[in-house]
Amino acid sequence: MSKKIIEVKNLYAGYGKFKVLFNVNFSANSGEITVIVGPNGAGKTTLLNSIMGIATIYSGSIKFEDMDVTKLPVYRKSRMGLAYLPQYGNIAAGLTVEENLRISGYLLNQDEMDGRISDILEMFPKLKEFLKRKAGTLSGGERRMLAIGMALMRKPKVLLLDEITTDLAPLVVNQVLSKLAELRDSFGQTIVIVEQNAKKALELGDKGYLLVSGEVRYEGDPRELLSHPQFSRLYLGILR
Numbered sequence: 001m002s003k004k005i006i007e008v009k010n011l012y013a014g015y016g017k018f019k020v021l022f023n024v025n026f027s028a029n030s031g032e033i034t035v036i037v038g039p040n041g042a043g044k045t046t047l048l049n050s051i052m053g054i055a056t057i058y059s060g061s062i063k064f065e066d067m068d069v070t071k072l073p074v075y076r077k078s079r080m081g082l083a084y085l086p087q088y089g090n091i092a093a094g095l096t097v098e099e100n101l102r103i104s105g106y107l108l109n110q111d112e113m114d115g116r117i118s119d120i121l122e123m124f125p126k127l128k129e130f131l132k133r134k135a136g137t138l139s140g141g142e143r144r145m146l147a148i149g150m151a152l153m154r155k156p157k158v159l160l161l162d163e164i165t166t167d168l169a170p171l172v173v174n175q176v177l178s179k180l181a182e183l184r185d186s187f188g189q190t191i192v193i194v195e196q197n198a199k200k201a202l203e204l205g206d207k208g209y210l211l212v213s214g215e216v217r218y219e220g221d222p223r224e225l226l227s228h229p230q231f232s233r234l235y236l237g238i239l240r
């Protein structure tokens with residue numbers, strides 16, 4: 001049976017006085033891909049921000065590996081094994097691919113660093129060809145791969161990804177999403193993604209959530225969510 005690694009219960013959250021999430025219950029299982037979809041402004045990013053500790057939590061609880069982390073600051077959560085890749089990534093365009101990877105692993109000692117870089121290159125063989133190139137010269141898809149590689153430098157237990165396929169061509173969206181499936185299948189990586197390319201993400205996910213106006217409207221089999229009437233209405237323009 002799969003084990004819950006993140007568990008959010010009855011969460012009310014937002015930013016200061018601005019309330020965004022209402023009574024959200026959410027969980028992610030170890031070794032799985034959990035997909036969060038929903039229209040613009042539904043609160044998807046806010047859910048990731050709450051898990052990471054960068055939104056205001058009014059009530060409810062967040063557990064990570066059965067520990068209550070609701071009030072812990074970001075750096076503590078990151079040390080515990082949560083890695084967050086925000087929507088527009090965080091690569092340094094003027095540095096080489098290798099330098100970007102090294103910066104992301106700055107807390108590792110030299111041996112760990114070298115070992116981890118070779119792990120990442122095994123996961124993303126294409127990056128090998130680009131090691132000495134400035135990250136700014138990479139294509140959109142290659143940059144996303146680098147950003148994911150950077151987030152994996154510290155061997156996170158959970159990778160939280162916010163809309164990493166935005167602005168990519170359809171073929172490249174497929175490549176990036178397939179890479180996530182490969183990270184799960186070959187390395188057991190636990191991943192939580194917020195995705196605009198909802199259909200494609202749900203097709204490879206293990207569990208899906210539909211957030212609308214700050215509330216969970218569906219939780220369960222991601223392929224069933226594709227035929228949920230609200231999903232069709234919001235994403236496919238089908239009115240019933």
Ligand SMILES: Nc1ncnc2c1ncn2[C@@H]1O[C@H](COP(=O)(O)OP(=O)(O)OP(=O)(O)O)[C@@H](O)[C@H]1O
Pocket residue numbers: 015018020038039040041042043044045046047
């Ligand atoms: N830092 C912030 N301070 C105040 N309000 C914010 C902040 N970030 C987001 N919001 C607001 O919170 C609401 C939910 O935003 P959120 O980014 O969580 O939605 P989303 O579902 O991720 O949307 P999108 O798909 O457009 O990224 C929006 O009304 C947004 O304007």
